[in-house]
Amino acid sequence: MKIALLGYGKMGKAIEEIAEKRGHKIVLKVEEDIENYDLDNSKIDIAIDFSVPKAAFKNITTCFKQGIPVVSGTTGWLDHYEKAKKVCEENNTAFIYASNFSLGVNVFFELNQKLANMMKGLEDYSVEIEEIHHVQKLDAPSGTAITLAEQIIEKNPRVNGWQLDDAEKDEIPVYAKRVEDVPGTHTVTYDSEIDKIEIVHTAKSRQGFALGAVVAAEYLKDKTGIFTMKDVLADLFQN
């Protein structure tokens, strides 16, 4: 595949390494906030966007308007997700967004939903989420923590929302910590007077995120429509 990397920071570089190992070619690297770059759809099969929250929507929709499918992992821009989907559909191309492309985190998401379903009737337990990331991270809480919170809200009718730090009784408090060099740790805790249940995912490097994004790009390349990591994993486990 000929890949355009929109964002060539920590993740862009990790994706380049894995994509090249899997036989793909990086044909464009957009490293910073530049106004115009050459998106020639005859030279690009797919774009992978890991940039910054304020640039993601423009990067993604510029590709769609050229008929280029997009894998996006940039977090902190999701207020515009529905609009991005519309532009994708209008231009008959393809899109996958995931707050976390790591295969391990996607298993963790399944676990979180199952646990939320089991805990919804147990009123003595409160629930909270903690995420820890490196100090350069621009957004808080992480996209992954928001996905975890949304999954719990969907399963548990006693929970009506989430808040960073101070939450109301019917909301999930989400705590965001910033520590040098941490790639990403997420913990969901259910606590009662009697005991505590915790599930934790600890990324040891950025390799898992990068591999998942390249696998998603391989899945998306010749498709049309809006997909999620659930589709990618279903395809992976089938083959």
Ligand SMILES: NC(=O)C1=CN([C@@H]2O[C@H](COP(=O)(O)OP(=O)(O)OC[C@H]3O[C@@H](n4cnc5c(N)ncnc54)[C@H](OP(=O)(O)O)[C@@H]3O)[C@@H](O)[C@H]2O)C=CC1
């Ligand atoms: N979904 C997932 O699995 C994961 C998602 N992420 C998310 O990916 C994003 C990138 O993370 P990370 O690589 O660590 O961050 P970095 O800051 O290391 O990289 C982002 C890069 O994007 C560049 N950039 C700025 N403006 C633009 C623009 N308009 N177009 C293209 N690139 C631009 C930045 O340049 P400059 O420094 O000059 O501003 C920087 O080099 C974040 O939102 C993060 O949360 C991260 C890991 C996994």
Ligand SMILES: O=C(O)C1=N[C@H](C(=O)O)C[C@H](O)C1
């Ligand atoms: O910025 C990061 O580094 C990460 N961002 C994603 C998020 O916001 O959830 C995914 C991962 O945790 C690393």
